[in-house]
Amino acid sequence: xxxxxxxxxxxxxxxxxxxxxxxxxxxxxxxxxxxxxxxxxxxxxxxxxxxxxxxxxxxxxxxxxxxxxxxxxxxxxxxxxxxxxxxxxxxxxxxxxxxxxxx
Amino acid sequence: xxxxxxxxxxxxxxxxxxxxxxxxxxxxxxxxxxxxxxxxxxxxxxxxxxxxxxxxxxxxxxxxxxxxxxxxxxxxxxxxxxxxxxxxxxxxxxxxxxxxxxxxxxxxxxxxxxxxxxxxxxxxxxxxxx
Numbered sequence: 001x002x003x004x005x006x007x008x009x010x011x012x013x014x015x016x017x018x019x020x021x022x023x024x025x026x027x028x029x030x031x032x033x034x035x036x037x038x039x040x041x042x043x044x045x046x047x048x049x050x051x052x053x054x055x056x057x058x059x060x061x062x063x064x065x066x067x068x069x070x071x072x073x074x075x076x077x078x079x080x081x082x083x084x085x086x087x088x089x090x091x092x093x094x095x096x097x098x099x100x101x102x103x
Numbered sequence: 104x105x106x107x108x109x110x111x112x113x114x115x116x117x118x119x120x121x122x123x124x125x126x127x128x129x130x131x132x133x134x135x136x137x138x139x140x141x142x143x144x145x146x147x148x149x150x151x152x153x154x155x156x157x158x159x160x161x162x163x164x165x166x167x168x169x170x171x172x173x174x175x176x177x178x179x180x181x182x183x184x185x186x187x188x189x190x191x192x193x194x195x196x197x198x199x200x201x202x203x204x205x206x207x208x209x210x211x212x213x214x215x216x217x218x219x220x221x222x223x224x225x226x227x228x229x230x231x232x233x
Contacts, residue, residue, distance in 0.1 A: 064109065064207045070170030072109035074138025077122055080154050090154035092146060097183040098164075098176045099191035100145065103199035 066103070109137070114208035121212040125163075125219035130226060131182050132162040133218075135211055140168040140175065148175035155179075163222070165214060167198070169207060174198055174214075182222070190221035 029037065064072070080086035110118070118135060125133045134155060140147040148166040155162045160179040163186060167174045176191045198214035 064169050064205055066172065066203055066205050070139070070168070072138075072169070074136070075109065076134070076136045076138070076151075077118060078132065078134035079136065079151075080156060083154070086154040086156065087150060090150050090156075092149035093152040093159055093177060093179060095180040095183075096149075096152065097178045097186075097188045097191065098148075099188055099195045100173065100175045101192070101195035101199045103172050103174070103203040 110208055117208055118211050118215075121215040125215045125222075128219045129185060129222040129224070130161075131185065131222055132158045133215060134162055134164045135215070136164065136166040137169065137207070137211070139170060140166060140173060144168060144171065144173045144175055148177050152177040152179065163218060165194075165198075165211065165218070167202070167207070167211070169202075172202070174202065176214075176218070185224050186218060186222040190218065193221065194218040 064070070076083055122133045122135060125131075132155070134152075136148075136151055144166075148164065151166060152159055152162065152164040155164070161181040162179045163182050164177040165174070166177070174195055176195055178186050178188075178191060194214045194217045197217040198210040201210035201213055
């Protein structure tokens with residue numbers, strides 16, 4: 001298995017050193033071209049995938065994660081119209097019931 | 104109150120729909136508060152419930168403090184007749200399973216649904232307001 005792998009990997013290197021009649025390897029790549037081909041293009045692909053993945057989540061603002069401090073603004077559905085004033089002048093409810101839970 | 108930036112528009116709509124559904128099913132008033140509840144969460148939640156004014160007696164308040172990881176459900180004197188403390192505890196349990204996974208809106212919707220299921224009752228002439 002490893003012998004086969006070595007052969008497969010070595011054959012292009014071997015071919016580079018031994019010219020055959022009629023083959024035309026063409027001019028070599030410059031350093032800039034090599035970098036662009038083997039570093040620049042992969043980096044560009046990675047950047048595009050990264051943007052596609054995070055473009056939605058990044059613009060969503062703070063998100064709740066258990067155990068992480070809460071930064072969001074208070075929100076009240078079905079509350080009084082002027083919530084702040086209503087809470088300041090409110091008396092705690094008596095005679096009701098309910099339940100509580102911690103997670 | 105205006106929608107904050109914590110919930111996406113879709114999530115806020117889900118919660119609003121769950122509240123509307125619970126109110127239609129039960130004839131009670133449902134209110135959901137998400138925010139800080141201070142050090143004594145029960146007292147603060149009772150005050151918030153009291154702030155509902157005339158509606159308080161037939162209101163169910165679901166208060167969640169994500170920072171303290173505490174949820175309080177308060178039922179008014181009239182609401183308690185249809186939603187006893189055991190049912191409220193079941194609602195709280197339904198919420199915490201999803202809240203502990205970080206799904207704030209999903210927990211609220213599930214909790215409201217559970218509460219509404221238990222508080223559902225046939226309308227009684229002269230006893231239930233339309």
